[in-house]
Amino acid sequence: MDIHSLGYVRLESTVVDEWRTFAHDVLGAVVTDTPGGGLHIRLDERPMRIAIVPGSRDRLIGSGFEVRDGATLAAAVAELQAAGVAVKEGSAEEADDRKVERFVAFDDPNGNPVEIFFSPVVDGDDAQLPFGGGFLTGALGMGHVVLPSADIEAAFDFYTQVMGFRHRDSMAVKFPNGMTVRLRFLGCNPRHHTIALTQTPSEQGMRHFMLEADSIKTFGRTFARAREAGVLKTELGQHSNDEVLSFYLFCPGGFELEYGVHGRHVDDSTWLTRDLTALSYWGYWPVTKPAA
Known part of the structure; x- marks a missing residue:
């Protein structure tokens, strides 16, 4: 496929x-x-x-x-x-x-x-975004989704063997409570991953989805608006797999969104799959809201 x-x-x-x-x-x-x-x-x-x-x-x-x-x-x-x-x-x-x-x-x-x-449908009109800037889409698609997969190996086999996604990286993340969660990152174009599979459950049926800004200026302005609106989940950080500079924010209804810039592009002719042990190089500190 x-x-x-x-x-x-x-x-x-x-x-x-x-x-x-x-x-x-x-x-x-x-x-x-x-x-x-x-x-x-x-x-x-x-x-x-x-x-x-x-x-x-x-x-x-x-x-x-x-x-x-x-x-x-x-x-x-x-x-x-x-x-x-x-x-x-x-x-x-x-x-x-x-x-x-x-x-x-x-x-x-x-x-x-x-x-x-x-x-x-493509109507030929510019998006006319209210604050200017843009999103990195085109050949890379709209971003990525992180899907809960209790049986992560069954999901991995399905997406790689049936749907044709390419295995880019794996990761085992140990959380402060001692629980270790396995993740698989799968791609179908130069974006590092279009799907991530995680054993962590989600009431919304999706751990998060990701959008990518077209420039650091657009990225910074969105970060500022999210901070002003009080919807930041984390501060800035950089992941070890796709090396994206990003932050997480809360969306309405309990959904979560990763908003990033400068994500890694993969050349499958030279890429070697890795098993990573660190979720990020730095950052993603939780945002602490001031006491009421």
């Missing part, structure tokens, strides 16, 4: 209005209301990279991975079915809501909802 990139994420939310404010005021994205009472969040030339769907829970309802064309999608479906995966064809109305020509949906071995699509 030939996956190009992460094209979008779809999030069910109980606090749609909070997402509208957060996406515009903190992320500096363009927000559009949808007929069903949800939101489309725009980062670049595509009208939708993040969909917020009103519902009774706050959870990930779809990670959308892009393929080249209809023939590639058909081949992907055949490979999934050969592997015993139940695949559901999206309706024309559902595809229109995702701003794509066609998509299919299925669950990975740990029950994480996955979609594969081709031919996204």
Whole structure:
């Protein structure tokens, strides 16, 4: 299977209005209301990279991975079915809501909802982001997702052997409580990883997703807005795997977002997979809010 990139994420939310404010005021994205009472969040030339769907829970309802064309999608479906995966064809109305020509949906071995699509809508307009700057997308996709995987080896086999992701790095992180958590980092384009698998559970069905700024200036201004809004989870830091300079922030409904800049690009012809023991080179100190 030939996956190009992460094209979008779809999030069910109980606090749609909070997402509208957060996406515009903190992320500096363009927000559009949808007929069903949800939101489309725009980062670049595509009208939708993040969909917020009103519902009774706050959870990930779809990670959308892009393929080249209809023939590639058909081949992907055949490979999934050969592997015993139940695949559901999206309706024309559902595809229109995702701003794509066609998509299919299925669950990975740990029950994480996955979609594969081709031919996204591109309207030719600049994003007109409210604070200027931009997001690093294009050939790298919108960023990455970190998916909870209680059976991490089953997930690893599925994403590498069935979906064709390439193993970039692994990591075993020991936390202060003595628990050691295993992670796997998987890529499909020059971005170091498009998927990370973790044994750590998540009530939202996603540990976090990541967006990358186009410049250090854009990055710094977003950090300042997040600090002013009181939504920072961590201070700045630098991870040991993709070497991205980043920070984490709280999103509405309990979701978390990593916002980074200058992430590592991988050349698969020379890359050697590593088993890392340090999550970061430095930083990511928790933000301590002042006492009320």
